[in-house]
Amino acid sequence: xxxxxxxxxxxxxxxxxxxxxxxxxxxxxxxxxxxxxxxxxxxxxxxxxxxxxxxxxxxxxxxxxxxxxxxxxxxxxxxxxxxxxxxxxxxxxxxxxxxxxxxxxxxxxxxxxxxxxxxxxxxxxxxxxxxxxxxxxxxxxxxxxxxxxxxxxxxxxxxxxxxxxxxxxxxxxxxxxxxxxxxxxxxxxxxxxxxxxxxxxxxxxxxxxxxxxxxxxxxxxxxxxxxxxxxxxxxxxxxxxxxxxxxxxxxxxxxxxxxxxxxxxxxx
Amino acid sequence: xxxxxxxxxxxxxxxxxxxxxxxxxxxxxxxxxxxxxxxxxxxxxxxxxxxxxxxxxxxxxxxxxxxxxxxxxxxxxxxxxxxxxxxxxxxxxxxxxxxxxxxxxxxxxxxxxxxxxxxxxxxxxxxxxxxxxxxxxxxxxxxxxxxxxxxxxxxxxxxxxxxxxxxxxxxxxxxxxxxxxxxxxxxxxxxxxxxxxxxxxxxxxxxxxxxxxxxxxxxxxxxxxxxxxxxxxxxxxxxxxxxxxxxxxxxxxxxxxxxxxxxxxxxxxxxxxxxxxxxxxxxxxxxxxxxxxxxxxxxxxxxxxxxxxxxxxxxxxxxxxxxxxxxxxxxxxxxxxxxxx
Numbered sequence: 001x002x003x004x005x006x007x008x009x010x011x012x013x014x015x016x017x018x019x020x021x022x023x024x025x026x027x028x029x030x031x032x033x034x035x036x037x038x039x040x041x042x043x044x045x046x047x048x049x050x051x052x053x054x055x056x057x058x059x060x061x062x063x064x065x066x067x068x069x070x071x072x073x074x075x076x077x078x079x080x081x082x083x084x085x086x087x088x089x090x091x092x093x094x095x096x097x098x099x100x101x102x103x104x105x106x107x108x109x110x111x112x113x114x115x116x117x118x119x120x121x122x123x124x125x126x127x128x129x130x131x132x133x134x135x136x137x138x139x140x141x142x143x144x145x146x147x148x149x150x151x152x153x154x155x156x157x158x159x160x161x162x163x164x165x166x167x168x169x170x171x172x173x174x175x176x177x178x179x180x181x182x183x184x185x186x187x188x189x190x191x192x193x194x195x196x197x198x199x200x201x202x203x204x205x206x207x208x209x210x211x212x213x214x215x216x217x218x219x220x221x222x223x224x225x226x227x228x229x230x231x232x233x234x235x236x237x238x239x240x241x242x243x244x245x246x247x248x249x250x251x252x253x254x255x256x257x258x259x260x261x262x263x264x265x266x267x268x
Numbered sequence: 269x270x271x272x273x274x275x276x277x278x279x280x281x282x283x284x285x286x287x288x289x290x291x292x293x294x295x296x297x298x299x300x301x302x303x304x305x306x307x308x309x310x311x312x313x314x315x316x317x318x319x320x321x322x323x324x325x326x327x328x329x330x331x332x333x334x335x336x337x338x339x340x341x342x343x344x345x346x347x348x349x350x351x352x353x354x355x356x357x358x359x360x361x362x363x364x365x366x367x368x369x370x371x372x373x374x375x376x377x378x379x380x381x382x383x384x385x386x387x388x389x390x391x392x393x394x395x396x397x398x399x400x401x402x403x404x405x406x407x408x409x410x411x412x413x414x415x416x417x418x419x420x421x422x423x424x425x426x427x428x429x430x431x432x433x434x435x436x437x438x439x440x441x442x443x444x445x446x447x448x449x450x451x452x453x454x455x456x457x458x459x460x461x462x463x464x465x466x467x468x469x470x471x472x473x474x475x476x477x478x479x480x481x482x483x484x485x486x487x488x489x490x491x492x493x494x495x496x497x498x499x500x501x502x503x504x505x506x507x508x509x510x511x512x513x514x515x516x517x518x519x520x521x522x523x524x525x526x527x528x529x530x531x532x533x534x535x536x537x538x539x540x541x542x543x544x545x546x547x548x549x550x551x552x553x554x555x556x557x558x559x560x561x562x563x564x565x566x567x568x569x570x571x572x573x574x575x576x577x578x579x580x581x582x583x584x585x586x587x588x589x590x591x592x593x594x595x596x597x598x599x600x601x602x603x604x605x606x607x608x609x
Contacts, residue, residue, distance in 0.1 A: 169321050170354040172341040174368035175419060184371070188358045 029247070036240035055237040065242055068225035075137070075221060076205040079144035083201045084194060086145070087152025092186075095160035109153060112146040120146060121214030128215065135217030143215040144208060148201035155197030159190045199257045203250065222246070270333035272297040272423055272455040273318060278327035279479075280313055287313040288324070289479035295457060295472075297332075297422075300449050302466035303459045305476030306502070311459045314476070315425050318457065319348050332422060342371075347416040351428040353408045355400035361411050362387065362396040368419040386414040389448075406437045417452070426458035430465060442469055463503045467491065475499050491527075497604050500525035507531065507573045508604070516569075517545055523604045528576035530600035533563055536591035546595035549573065551588055565594055 010018070031044075039050035059065055094106060112120050124143045128135055167189075171181040209223040216224065222242075229239045271294035280288040288310045295301045303311040316322040317329055320341035328337050336344050347368070355364050363370075366383035374382075387393045390410040400408060409429065416424055429445070430438040446469060449456045460466050466473045467487040475482045475490065475498070483495045494500035497508050506525040515521040533551075540546040549565040552572070563575045575594055586592055 164352075164354065166350050166352070166354040167356060169319075169341065170348070170350060170356070170415075171367070171371075173319055173321075173346075173348045174371060174415065175342045176367075176371040177340075177342050180371045184367070185356060 032240050032243050033247075036237055036244045038237055041235055041237060055235075055241045058235065059238050059241040059245075062238065064220070065225065065238075068220045068222045069242075071137070071140075071219055072206055072222035075140050075144055076202045078141045079148045079205045080198050080202045082141070082145045083148030083152045084198055087149045087197065087201075088156050088190075088194065090149070091153050091156035091160055095157050096165065110150050113150040117208075117210035121211045124211065125214040135215055136219060139215040139217070140212055140219065140221065143211045144205040147208075147211070148205055151201045151204060152194070152197040155193045155200070156190055159193035160186075163189050195257055199253060202253075206250070270297075271295055271330070272299070272332060273457065274328075274330040274333075275314070275317075276328040276330065278314075278317065278324045278329060280310075280317060280322060280324050286479045288317065290327075291479075291481050292327075293474055293481060293484055295423075295455060297455055298453050299455055300446070300469060300471045301455070301457045302470035302473045303457065303476060304461070304463060304466040304473050304503070306461055308478075309476040310479035311461075311474075311476045312427060313479075315348075315427055315457065315459050318344075318423070319346055319425055320344050345422045347419060347421040347424055349409075349412050349416045349424065349426045349429050351431060353400075353412040355408060355411055355415070357400055359400075360396065361392065361398050361400065361403070364400065364411055365414045365418055367415060372419070382418060383414075386418050387411075389417075390414045405432055406441070409433065409441065413448075417454075421454065423455045423457060426456065428460055429458055430462075431460075438465075445469065467503070473503075475502065477502070493602055494525055495605055497523060497525070500602065500604060505574070506602075509571075509601075513567070513569060513571060517547055518598075518601075524601040525604055526596050526601050528562065528574045529560070529578075531573065531575035531594050531596045533565070533575045533577060533586070534593050534595070535586055536593050538593070540593055540595045543598075544595040545598055545601065546593055547573075548591065548593055551586055551590050551592050553588065563592075565592060567594075 034048070035044055036055060037051050037053070038045075038048045039052045039054075040048070090109060094102060121143070124139070124146075125135075128139050133139060163186075167185055168181055171185045172178075176184065207223050208221075209227060212221050212224060220228070226239060226242070273295040275291050275293045278288055278291045279286065291310070291314065303314055305311045313322060317324055318331075320336070320339060320343075323338060328335055330336065331344060331346065356367065359367070362380070362383050365386050366379040369379040369382060384393060384396060387396055390413055392407060392410050392414065395403065395407065400411065403411065409432075413429075426445075430441050433441060442465065445456070445458075458469070467490070470487060472484065472486055473490055474484045477498045483490060483499045485493075485495075490499065490503050494503060494506065500506040500508050504527065506527050508523065508525050509517060510523055511521045514523055518524075534540070536548055547567055549567040551563060552566050553564040555562040555564070560576045560578045563577055565573050565575060567573060573594060
């Protein structure tokens with residue numbers, strides 16, 4: 001029918017609006033990419049005075065960039081790992097059981113993400129000082145694990161609550177103990193939720209700056225490196241080069257997760 | 269001989285609700301046993317107590333004479349067919365059926381062979397590689413059955429096994445379940461709210477109401493000699509005369525039940541047969557059921573009685589709204605225990 005065919009196409013104001021929205025979201029990113037190739041090292045002059053790959057070469061030679069990158073990747077990987085363990089265990093404990101104080105525990109659990117990062121940061125710094133621990137790699141990991149755990153917990157608990165309880169009963173009925181039921185039934189069911197939660201936790205940790213400032217000591221994660229670099233007047237395009245590399249690296253796992261979670265959605 | 273399942277004074281309380289209230293019963297080995305009752309009567313809780321999904325607050329549950337009251341489900345020689353089948357969506361049909369062997373660490377080849385055997389038994393061999401989501405309701409039911417039987421349990425529990433199937437499929441499955449039970453000689457315990465299903469399939473039926481066991485008897489006894497008003501009404505919806513009506517009709521204040529097919533109906537103008545119990549009323553409605561018609565009659569005191577009429581000639585001189593006389597033989601009135609007002 002004619003009206004059906006027409007309703008499948010957006011009207012031109014809608015399309016214009018969508019285009020504007022896309023441009024608004026992504027133009028700044030294009031600017032970053034563009035100025036990674038400029039020959040001007042101080043200002044964002046447009047049009048570009050010239051195009052060069054010099055800054056890629058310069059970035060590769062700077063050991064501080066790669067140290068910051070390694071630190072950020074290491075912190076994100078470990079914080080995600082701990083978050084997956086803690087978040088999953090908490091979700092398993094809280095998804096089904098009803099007990100006195102359950103709501104209170106849930107509330108306290110999501111607090112690190114509900115509170116402003118600056119509060120979490122100060123709290124962690126105070127705790128680190130009180131415990132006489134030197135700020136460094138492990139304090140950053142601990143700090144990031146707080147909010148990463150919440151992310152994983154939220155993803156996993158939502159999935160567990162949607163899972164019919166009689167799958168677990170059926171598994172136990174057929175002779176599987178708790179560990180076997182977890183391995184064969186619960187884990188496959190929450191795998192995609194874990195993947196999504198883990199990816200999100202990793203991304204959050206990778207670009208976190210506020211909590212990191214309070215817990216880092218002298219170590220420089222990539223976001224702190226960016227932040228410090230803004231105060232240096234020279235070689236400005238190097239930050240753009242690093243941003244482009246970071247984008248390229250993070251885009252891969254995002255596409256991968258998208259690809260991996262798709263068939264699972266179709267199954268249900 | 270020890271019973272396959274025994275309940276000894278079992279109770280299960282949720283807050284203020286006594287879901288199962290001091291139930292004692294025995295289920296024989298190889299029996300096809302039905303637990304019948306309306307929703308919330310405690311029949312499903314009883315099944316869950318046997319499976320081990322729930323633990324009683326009081327009393328003991330014995331399987332083959334062994335106390336299993338506190339044992340987890342995986343340590344009981346009992347398997348369950350769930351109401352909504354509870355198939356694992358991330359596994360193929362074959363993997364679902366083989367699951368019970370897989371968790372018992374049976375060799376992989378053996379797993380496959382026995383799972384295929386089971387699938388053949390329920391006539392689903394051709395669909396082994398499908399996912400549960402690609403099956404129809406009836407096929408899922410069979411997979412669930414095959415999965416529950418693979419460990420060769422002593423007892424198979426079925427929770428409303430036919431509830432989700434349409435009428436034709438349900439009748440087929442009834443026959444198939446009976447055949448399967450005879451073939452395997454396993455004790456089957458099934459929970460249902462459908463009295464027709466319980467009467468036609470089971471060797472014995474336990475009728476539950478408000479967590480209590482009302483009556484445990486063969487289908488025939490249950491139908492012809494209901495012990496309580498609840499059973500009389502729930503099984504085959506008998507007409508129940510309360511204390512007051514019974515006194516008016518028979519002179520004795522003893523509540524009784526009488527089946528619709530035992531009641532004859534005739535125009536009020538004709539005199540009733542001698543020796544029969546009779547009462548007057550007004551014909552309110554006639555429901556046509558093919559072989560029989562069900563006449564709803566309002567008695568003088570306001571009670572509704574139903575008479576089942578198989579000869580259409582009996583209805584020739586009666587119209588809706590007409591005064592009629594109901595009569596039945598005193599032998600067909602079954603005295604009931606319990607307070608019926």
